[in-house]
Amino acid sequence: MNYETPRPGRVIDALKCLSGISIDTPLLRSERLNSICDGTVFLKCENLQRTGAFKFRGAYNCLSRLDRNAFPGGVVAYSTGNHGQAVATVARILGIKATIVMPRNAPATKIQRAKDQGANIVLYDRATESREEIAARLAAEMPVAIVPPGDHPDVIAGQGTIAAEALLSLGHQQVQVIAVPCGGGGLAAGTCLATAAFDAKAEVWIAEPIGFDDTKRSLESGLREQNLSIEGSICDALLAPTPAELTFSINRKRVSQALTVSDHQVLVAMRFAYEEFRIVVEPGGVVALASLLSTPGILKGKTAVVVLSGGNVDRALFRRAIADDDLRAAF
Amino acid sequence: MNYETPRPGRVIDALKCLSGISIDTPLLRSERLNSICDGTVFLKCENLQRTGAFKFRGAYNCLSRLDRNAFPGGVVAYSTGNHGQAVATVARILGIKATIVMPRNAPATKIQRAKDQGANIVLYDRATESREEIAARLAAEMPVAIVPPGDHPDVIAGQGTIAAEALLSLGHQQVQVIAVPCGGGGLAAGTCLATAAFDAKAEVWIAEPIGFDDTKRSLESGLREQNLSIEGSICDALLAPTPAELTFSINRKRVSQALTVSDHQVLVAMRFAYEEFRIVVEPGGVVALASLLSTPGILKGKTAVVVLSGGNVDRALFRRAIADDDLRAAF
Numbered sequence: 183m184n185y186e187t188p189r190p191g192r193v194i195d196a197l198k199c200l201s202g203i204s205i206d207t208p209l210l211r212s213e214r215l216n217s218i219c220d221g222t223v224f225l226k227c228e229n230l231q232r233t234g235a236f237k238f239r240g241a242y243n244c245l246s247r248l249d250r251n252a253f254p255g256g257v258v259a260y261s262t263g264n265h266g267q268a269v270a271t272v273a274r275i276l277g278i279k280a281t282i283v284m285p286r287n288a289p290a291t292k293i294q295r296a297k298d299q300g301a302n303i304v305l306y307d308r309a310t311e312s313r314e315e316i317a318a319r320l321a322a323e324m325p326v327a328i329v330p331p332g333d334h335p336d337v338i339a340g341q342g343t344i345a346a347e348a349l350l351s352l353g354h355q356q357v358q359v360i361a362v363p364c365g366g367g368g369l370a371a372g373t374c375l376a377t378a379a380f381d382a383k384a385e386v387w388i389a390e391p392i393g394f395d396d397t398k399r400s401l402e403s404g405l406r407e408q409n410l411s412i413e414g415s416i417c418d419a420l421l422a423p424t425p426a427e428l429t430f431s432i433n434r435k436r437v438s439q440a441l442t443v444s445d446h447q448v449l450v451a452m453r454f455a456y457e458e459f460r461i462v463v464e465p466g467g468v469v470a471l472a473s474l475l476s477t478p479g480i481l482k483g484k485t486a487v488v489v490l491s492g493g494n495v496d497r498a499l500f501r502r503a504i505a506d507d508d509l510r511a512a513f
Numbered sequence: 514m515n516y517e518t519p520r521p522g523r524v525i526d527a528l529k530c531l532s533g534i535s536i537d538t539p540l541l542r543s544e545r546l547n548s549i550c551d552g553t554v555f556l557k558c559e560n561l562q563r564t565g566a567f568k569f570r571g572a573y574n575c576l577s578r579l580d581r582n583a584f585p586g587g588v589v590a591y592s593t594g595n596h597g598q599a600v601a602t603v604a605r606i607l608g609i610k611a612t613i614v615m616p617r618n619a620p621a622t623k624i625q626r627a628k629d630q631g632a633n634i635v636l637y638d639r640a641t642e643s644r645e646e647i648a649a650r651l652a653a654e655m656p657v658a659i660v661p662p663g664d665h666p667d668v669i670a671g672q673g674t675i676a677a678e679a680l681l682s683l684g685h686q687q688v689q690v691i692a693v694p695c696g697g698g699g700l701a702a703g704t705c706l707a708t709a710a711f712d713a714k715a716e717v718w719i720a721e722p723i724g725f726d727d728t729k730r731s732l733e734s735g736l737r738e739q740n741l742s743i744e745g746s747i748c749d750a751l752l753a754p755t756p757a758e759l760t761f762s763i764n765r766k767r768v769s770q771a772l773t774v775s776d777h778q779v780l781v782a783m784r785f786a787y788e789e790f791r792i793v794v795e796p797g798g799v800v801a802l803a804s805l806l807s808t809p810g811i812l813k814g815k816t817a818v819v820v821l822s823g824g825n826v827d828r829a830l831f832r833r834a835i836a837d838d839d840l841r842a843a844f
Binding site: 205207208210229230234291456457459460461462463493494497498500501504505506 | 538824825835837
């Protein structure tokens with residue numbers, strides 16, 4: 183680990199940095215959802231964020247603080263898609279060179295969108311190649327700054343602005359739970375940092391796909407556990423091999439519940455978001471909502487903010503979520 | 514016509530009435546959309562409004578001012594769907610009885626949702642029966658207030674809060690165009706009223722489906738023209754037979770451009786909204802956006818607010834909009 187644990191105040195710095203740049207995304211609610219959860223739920227819609235995912239926040243907060251003289255080659259990001267897209271977009275906005283290292287089997291829309299931002303794209307095979315090695319090889323040619331998807335204080339602080347906005351909007355003592363999707367853990371860590379920054383009593387809950395519950399098992403064992411595979415879930419945005427070091431050091435102190443959901447439950451939640459809120463949420467972005475929908479009554483009267491972290495989903499998969507098949511909800 | 518033309522100030526009254534009740538819906542934008550239109554476009558997302566359509570605003574502003582003693586039978590609405598749903602929901606919130614008269618071939622989701630709100634539903638055949646006659650028959654049994662979808666000063670003032678919020682948020686001198694879908698004309702009339710209330714210089718543009726351009730033709734002739742049919746477009750929310758009387762008297766003085774779009778252009782715009790903004794917009798709700806997308810460069814440097822008026826679309830039709838077929842965009 184190269185970085186110290188960021189102070190909570192860095193979330194406030196990130197709020198200032200992102201003011202007028204990122205979208206203060208809406209908080210949506212419905213009586214039907216409240217009734218299912220037996221509580222009051224506010225969906226924080228980061229699928230409506232610029233680039234269609236929360237990753238824009240961390241990328242902007244990080245790149246806007248880059249020492250450009252030290253890194254003439256600009257920035258490199260290795261990413262399952264949304265982070266790469268965010269870095270590509272932010273780099274274009276700020277006039278910084280960007281190279282994005284992406285798995286060859288990432289959704290086609292995500293690859294094309296990064297290209298559209300003028301980024302240099304390097305594709306790799308997720309099963310046989312290491313994205314970290316490729317990024318390091320690029321860095322050896324010309325000084326570049328590697329922007330990790332989660333393990334960087336400025337990235338974490340940037341993601342923390344989501345919870346910060348919700349706490350500011352709803353009143354920081356009014357929220358008992360903040361539930362977020364969890365891959366490498368950057369969004370969860372930022373959320374933990376935000377609750378600390380506001381001295382809020384809100385619990386932080388995370389949700390992961392079944393079979394990719396590395397953070398849940400790590401929280402139980404106290405060690406950074408591995409996933410058995412990094413393929414085999416429709417939640418492509420969450421398939422990190424293991425919790426990142428810095429994010430886990432934060433999450434282990436503050437995350438109080440870890441939930442898991444199946445691909446089927448994810449599809450049901452995507453359909454629910456379509457019908458009840460008229461929004462498009464990608465599989466990895468909907469897992470926290472899916473975990474609540476799959477456990478009726480889970481809130482027991484509490485008020486919760488549930489982060490929908492992204493909305494970049496291929497049309498074919500979205501059509502599957504809203505198909506007239508035997509997809510049945512548990513509620 | 515039973516009502517006088519409302520003063521612009523009633524939009525400000527409606528803003529107060531709806532404060533904390535309706536959602537101040539987000540304004541979304543994208544560089545790709547700006548580039549296509551050669552201007553700056555803010556999408557006002559009423560598909561994210563309560564009940565999934567702007568109609569909630571007019572219904573709430575109207576029903577909250579109802580004289581309950583004079584109308585023990587509550588309210589009756591005849592509606593292609595979104596208005597009925599809004600009246601049913603608002604009536605439940607305010608504890609008022611509601612009867613909704615709906616065409617038998619309205620989208621199933623819209624009928625079910627009104628039922629879910631506890632409203633009494635009366636279905637009729639759009640081709641052989643008159644919804645006005647049915648509503649009048651109901652009114653003869655017990656005193657009820659008929660809430661028209663557009664032709665009522667409180668409904669119009671309520672719809673005007675959409676443009677009012679946008680003008681307040683963006684600065685009322687910063688907006689040159691406000692473009693809205695047009696069926697009976699209530700949204701357009703409310704928008705005209707809002708521009709007058711703020712003394713804004715913004716032009717009001719309307720968009721209609723090809724073949725259902727009664728308002729466009731009425732603006733040209735100065736008389737309330739009829740549509741040849743009230744069936745045959747996917748834009749079910751916009752199929753009024755003719756401009757309403759009060760709304761037309763307002764729109765004829767202030768609407769400066771009337772555009773038309775085909776079903777194909779509507780589907781292309783629905784797909785665009787899915788891919789670029791990750792939102793679900795119904796056919797009738799997307800016609801203003803569709804009209805801009807179909808005329809590249811139309812804004813010539815201007816700043817426009819484009820209202821997406823609703824998001825209640827059956828899954829089968831939405832799948833068609835995002836299918837991998839030969840749907841081709843003109844841009």
